Amino acid sequence: MQRSNLYIIIFSAVLTIILGGLLSGTSVVLKPLQDKQVELDTKKKILGAVMDISDIKDSKEILALYKERVTSTVVDINGEPMEKDAKGNPLVAEKIDFGKNHKKDPQTRPYPVFMFMKEGTEEVDSYILPMFGAGLWDWISGFVALDSDLNTVRGVAFDHKSETPGLGARITTSVIQSRYVGKKIFDEQGNIASVSMVKGEKGEPLDDHHVDGMSGATLTGKGVNAMLKQYLTFYAAYIEKVQSGDKAQAVAAPVEEAAVTEEQNI
Amino acid sequence: MSTETLEQPIVKEPSEPLLSKRRKKFITDPLNDDNPITIQVLGICSALAVTVKMQPTLVMSIAVVFVIVFSNLIISMMRNIIPGRIRIIVQLAIVATLVTLVSEFLKAYLFDMYKVLGAFVGLIITNCIVMGRLEAFAMANKAYDSVLDGLGSGFGYAWIILTVAFFRELFGSGSVFDFPVYGTIENLTGFAIPTNGLMVDSIGAFMVLGIIIWIQRTKNGYVEH
Numbered sequence: 111m112q113r114s115n116l117y118i119i120i121f122s123a124v125l126t127i128i129l130g131g132l133l134s135g136t137s138v139v140l141k142p143l144q145d146k147q148v149e150l151d152t153k154k155k156i157l158g159a160v161m162d163i164s165d166i167k168d169s170k171e172i173l174a175l176y177k178e179r180v181t182s183t184v185v186d187i188n189g190e191p192m193e194k195d196a197k198g199n200p201l202v203a204e205k206i207d208f209g210k211n212h213k214k215d216p217q218t219r220p221y222p223v224f225m226f227m228k229e230g231t232e233e234v235d236s237y238i239l240p241m242f243g244a245g246l247w248d249w250i251s252g253f254v255a256l257d258s259d260l261n262t263v264r265g266v267a268f269d270h271k272s273e274t275p276g277l278g279a280r281i282t283t284s285v286i287q288s289r290y291v292g293k294k295i296f297d298e299q300g301n302i303a304s305v306s307m308v309k310g311e312k313g314e315p316l317d318d319h320h321v322d323g324m325s326g327a328t329l330t331g332k333g334v335n336a337m338l339k340q341y342l343t344f345y346a347a348y349i350e351k352v353q354s355g356d357k358a359q360a361v362a363a364p365v366e367e368a369a370v371t372e373e374q375n376i
Numbered sequence: 377m378s379t380e381t382l383e384q385p386i387v388k389e390p391s392e393p394l395l396s397k398r399r400k401k402f403i404t405d406p407l408n409d410d411n412p413i414t415i416q417v418l419g420i421c422s423a424l425a426v427t428v429k430m431q432p433t434l435v436m437s438i439a440v441v442f443v444i445v446f447s448n449l450i451i452s453m454m455r456n457i458i459p460g461r462i463r464i465i466v467q468l469a470i471v472a473t474l475v476t477l478v479s480e481f482l483k484a485y486l487f488d489m490y491k492v493l494g495a496f497v498g499l500i501i502t503n504c505i506v507m508g509r510l511e512a513f514a515m516a517n518k519a520y521d522s523v524l525d526g527l528g529s530g531f532g533y534a535w536i537i538l539t540v541a542f543f544r545e546l547f548g549s550g551s552v553f554d555f556p557v558y559g560t561i562e563n564l565t566g567f568a569i570p571t572n573g574l575m576v577d578s579i580g581a582f583m584v585l586g587i588i589i590w591i592q593r594t595k596n597g598y599v600e601h
Contacts, residue, residue, distance in 0.1 A: 113459040113460070113461075117459060118459045118461065118462055121457070121458075121459055121462075121466075122462065122465075122466075125466060125469060126469070129469055129470070129473045132473060132477075133473060133476055133477070136477055136480050136481075137480060140480050140481070140483070140484040143484040143485070144480075144483045144484045144487075147483065147484065147487035148487075150487070151487055151491075269491075271494075272494070272495045282491075326577075
């Protein structure tokens, strides 16, 4: 039936106000719950990069485990500790929004570092570096866990916003992520070589700096490669500092070990 | 439900039974003879995309049933005040609101599901089944009938994608609801069944869906003209 234009305008306005109010109300009410879920998810990913937590179903256990084993710090591009942001507020690694952080100038950006401690000691078992980049459709993010030699990859945990399920979204599966385990980020000259995903999925063993690709998701793979390379470069100063610093002895041993394994391969 | 007493009218003008023959058809038709996916070929996109595993498929089904039923109900109640010229936009606004609500609740209570389904829940808006039922049914029928119609179409959609997901997860990942079926068989008999990678891809969904349509049309004698 035909109605006057005025009726249509009023109807639309009222409908918009009602629906808009409903949506913003829900959003406000659910926001604290959602924030908690995001926090839990981040902690799960950080832990997931170093250990298998798929058996732990209870979220309280995960939070407790995180509190017990993980410490964090924030460094700047030169690897120096950074305690306050540009506005003078104290920086907390867990509170940094990696997406927003990514938009800042790399030179002034704070870089969070998470450290997974050996049980009951002050010794760092693994360094976990958060990363952020662009996939095919939207952002991708990752946590890369390095052994205490800061060269060998202990594990990775990738996430994404809207990569295609079954194709690019496979970066979140353990099948893809386990391919990174044991790879090296430094080449023999000590430069950052990163770990790249190759094109195509052949299932053949590759060298220390390459992993098998994802069939049908080459562009997501390229995004992952770019993210790893870029962020490892950003963390390079910090990595070097830790390697050459007070943990020099701890670093020396694994390097020798790596040399031995290479000889064995030959 | 007192359907029996209502069928033998005591009052002069008997109200229609809650589940009369006509109303039962609203629910049963879309389950088989007029299935939204296999006969009307609507909502194929999500049927292919979310059916890799049973669990996300179940959540998606519940979300779609929720959205269809409530959008049908709301639109049907508003049908006499909606101006005809902007009815499609009004329908879209209602559907979009409901979908956003589902998405927000998933994010707050089922975060893992939200991560898997996030993109698709948003796409329920474009699921042709929802808009199709609003335009074809809810705009012209009473609220209660519209709810039944929504339930019918929703379940018609749900059982098809759940069936597809069952076979895809079984053959593709060797599990059902993440219970390792193949693994158990291997433990019991020592015989390892290889999983089929094709089933994990969308192609697998096409094949399973094709076979379901084939069986259904052979049984019902439905021919497309």
